[in-house]
Amino acid sequence: MIAPLTMWDAEATLGGRKVLDGADVQVERGRLVALVGPNGAGKSSLIKAFVGLLALDGGVARLNGDDVTTLSPRERARRVAYLPQERRIAWNLPAVEVAALGAPFLAGPEALARAKRALAEVGGAHLVDRGVAEMSGGERARVLLARALTTDAPMLLADEPIAGLDPDAQRLVLERLRGRADGGAAVLVSLHDLALAAAFADQVVVMHQGQVAAAAPPMEALEPGVLRSVFGLDGRWVETPDGPLLAARRAQ
Numbered sequence: 736m737i738a739p740l741t742m743w744d745a746e747a748t749l750g751g752r753k754v755l756d757g758a759d760v761q762v763e764r765g766r767l768v769a770l771v772g773p774n775g776a777g778k779s780s781l782i783k784a785f786v787g788l789l790a791l792d793g794g795v796a797r798l799n800g801d802d803v804t805t806l807s808p809r810e811r812a813r814r815v816a817y818l819p820q821e822r823r824i825a826w827n828l829p830a831v832e833v834a835a836l837g838a839p840f841l842a843g844p845e846a847l848a849r850a851k852r853a854l855a856e857v858g859g860a861h862l863v864d865r866g867v868a869e870m871s872g873g874e875r876a877r878v879l880l881a882r883a884l885t886t887d888a889p890m891l892l893a894d895e896p897i898a899g900l901d902p903d904a905q906r907l908v909l910e911r912l913r914g915r916a917d918g919g920a921a922v923l924v925s926l927h928d929l930a931l932a933a934a935f936a937d938q939v940v941v942m943h944q945g946q947v948a949a950a951a952p953p954m955e956a957l958e959p960g961v962l963r964s965v966f967g968l969d970g971r972w973v974e975t976p977d978g979p980l981l982a983a984r985r986a987q
């Protein structure tokens with residue numbers, strides 16, 4: 736059966752620069768895939784291409800078998816929840832109303848109830864009635880993540896969902912995303928923390944200069960050769976009872 740999220744041989748250009756250069760990615764139902772890579776590697780571009788916000792020059796991005804560019808915005812929104820890297824929210828609305836925007840297909844009270852549940856899921860129950868313009872960056876990030884979870888779509892793409900969160904919240908959010916995958920969703924998440932990627936993902940896709948440098952179970956994808964050639968790190972993995980730890984220093 737075809738994976739819900741599939742991208743083949745994707746090519747894309749921004750400002751005259753090739754930002755995707757033959758990228759292949761698949762995310763199966765029930766899987767959490769971590770997208771990692773240095774700054775500028777093309778992670779956001781790849782995620783945007785999946786939701787149809789970046790046009791491909793070549794290749795194809797499919798949502799449940801359909802080329803994303805053939806789907807209406809409404810149909811895209813039904814199929815995929817998207818958390819952009821950009822955390823700006825223009826209006827100072829209460830958190831619950833912002834989170835409810837993730838469920839435009841539901842009646843108001845139902846959307847608000849689901850939004851409240853999603854806020855509680857990400858440790859934001861206390862934020863429900865607070866205006867989003869009067870929040871810290873990490874609090875606002877939780878509200879936007881709740882908006883994506885409110886969608887309840889079978890595919891979930893999150894661009895750096897744990898950036899700016901405290902260590903406890905980082906793990907909480909990854910546990911929730913893991914939970915969505917365990918519940919049957921196809922989840923693709925870009926991350927900079929390689930140890931958390933290794934701890935939570937079924938598979939790690941390493942991007943480098945618009946290409947997929949490795950795609951495999953975490954330890955295999957993030958082997959010392961890849962750590963050195965892609966990230967410039969001399970690194971090795973140490974197994975601990977609490978999960979794998981990365982011991983690393985900048986390569987000389």
Ligand SMILES: Nc1ncnc2c1ncn2[C@@H]1O[C@H](COP(=O)(O)OP(=O)(O)OP(=O)(O)O)[C@@H](O)[C@H]1O
Binds near residue numbers: 781
């Ligand atoms: N609007 C734009 N115009 C021109 N070039 C862009 C634009 N947005 C991104 N780029 C370039 O595209 C390349 C890929 O950027 P992208 O944001 O996909 O990387 P990323 O892996 O998500 O990086 P980061 O970890 O820093 O978020 C980079 O070289 C970047 O400079």
